[in-house]
Amino acid sequence: MARDIGIDLGTANVLINVSGKGIVLNEPSVVAVDTDKDKVVAVGTEAYKMVGRTPGNIRVIRPLKNGVIADFDITEEMLSYFIEKLNVKGFMSKPNILICAPTGVTSIEQKAIIQAAEKSGGGRVYLDFEPKVAAVGAGLDIFKPQGNMVIDIGGGTTDIAVLSMGEIVTSRSLRWAGDKMNQAIASYIKRSKNLLVGQHTAEQIKIQLGTAFEADPTKTMTVRGRDMVDGLPKQVAINELEVQKALEDGLMSIVAATKEVLEQTPPELSADIIDRGIMLTGGGALLKNIDKLITYYLQVPVLKADDPLEAVAKGTGVLLKNIENHQRH
Numbered sequence: 519m520a521r522d523i524g525i526d527l528g529t530a531n532v533l534i535n536v537s538g539k540g541i542v543l544n545e546p547s548v549v550a551v552d553t554d555k556d557k558v559v560a561v562g563t564e565a566y567k568m569v570g571r572t573p574g575n576i577r578v579i580r581p582l583k584n585g586v587i588a589d590f591d592i593t594e595e596m597l598s599y600f601i602e603k604l605n606v607k608g609f610m611s612k613p614n615i616l617i618c619a620p621t622g623v624t625s626i627e628q629k630a631i632i633q634a635a636e637k638s639g640g641g642r643v644y645l646d647f648e649p650k651v652a653a654v655g656a657g658l659d660i661f662k663p664q665g666n667m668v669i670d671i672g673g674g675t676t677d678i679a680v681l682s683m684g685e686i687v688t689s690r691s692l693r694w695a696g697d698k699m700n701q702a703i704a705s706y707i708k709r710s711k712n713l714l715v716g717q718h719t720a721e722q723i724k725i726q727l728g729t730a731f732e733a734d735p736t737k738t739m740t741v742r743g744r745d746m747v748d749g750l751p752k753q754v755a756i757n758e759l760e761v762q763k764a765l766e767d768g769l770m771s772i773v774a775a776t777k778e779v780l781e782q783t784p785p786e787l788s789a790d791i792i793d794r795g796i797m798l799t800g801g802g803a804l805l806k807n808i809d810k811l812i813t814y815y816l817q818v819p820v821l822k823a824d825d826p827l828e829a830v831a832k833g834t835g836v837l838l839k840n841i842e843n844h845q846r847h
């Protein structure tokens with residue numbers, strides 16, 4: 519049986535979906551480089567474990583940042599490494615590959631990504647963008663003449679789009695998403711508690727205690743970091759309301775951008791969106807009460823996808839079934 523491959527090349531995570539097998543790879547988009555030897559020493563999960571813990575000659579790089587490719591050569595090496603892990607060359611026939619890239623990728627980068635996949639043993643290589651693929655993965659039938667709205671909150675970008683008949687009708691892309699949430703939490707703790715915390719710690723706080731709406735100040739957790747005054751390790755408590763405050767400005771920018779997209783949407787499609795609601799995908803959809811926040815300000819029903827982190831990878835699986843109808847890039 520011919521196997522096709524769908525790749526979610528995200529700024530935070532890379533997921534690979536093989537037809538007939540499902541999601542076979544899910545690793546952080548991180549690469550560790552030995553700067554003395556100019557050599558990649560670890561990719562994905564292995565490299566992620568090194569974040570904030572490396573000696574001077576090892577640099578841990580996120581080659582995709584803010585929804586764009588920050589370091590193209592390293593992105594190419596990472597992509598090739600993951601595809602080679604699948605042993606595509608051992609497949610019976612060359613697989614079709616559908617790569618889903620962040621919205622900010624330039625056309626030159628698109629070509630280079632496609633070439634990297636072809637070099638790693640792919641047959642026909644196609645490229646598509648979030649949030650269309652995320653909408654499909656969340657179970658929306660975007661190919662009918664009806665309005666569907668999706669907000670995909672990833673690591674680097676929040677993509678907001680209204681889709682109909684398989685195409686994006688109106689959209690906005692914001693460079694405020696999961697990474698910026700972590701930064702907002704770290705700077706709040708620095709400002710209010712004189713404590714420096716790393717990005718991993720900030721992400722843990724977001725996942726365990728993060729909320730977008732209706733925070734409960736009695737819910738707390740202990741945070742460890744380095745005291746800014748005496749430089750010593752210290753621990754402090756933080757509560758849910760404080761995390762909500764840290765995230766407030768950024769979350770309101772998502773609400774405002776969503777409102778703008780709705781304002782630009784043709785009225786027939788707006789009517790569909792009121793009936794069908796807005797679908798949230800991407801890891802940011804897991805933030806507690808983010809659906810309630812958007813409903814509160816925009817008065818539109820909001821749904822969270824079942825597995826928001828897997829929506830794009832699942833969507834590639836659906837689109838690959840009809841890949842021949844896809845435009846070849």
Ligand SMILES: Nc1ncnc2c1ncn2[C@@H]1O[C@H](COP(=O)(O)OP(=O)(O)OP(=O)(O)O)[C@@H](O)[C@H]1O
Pocket residue numbers: 527528529530531532585619620648670671672673674675676695696697721724725728799800801802803804805806826827
């Ligand atoms: N429970 C959670 N609550 C809030 N955020 C979460 C949770 N779990 C994961 N995330 C965040 O989701 C983000 C990753 O989401 P996802 O894998 O969809 O992004 P991506 O597709 O790699 O990025 P992009 O769409 O920008 O290319 C990370 O910032 C991560 O911290």
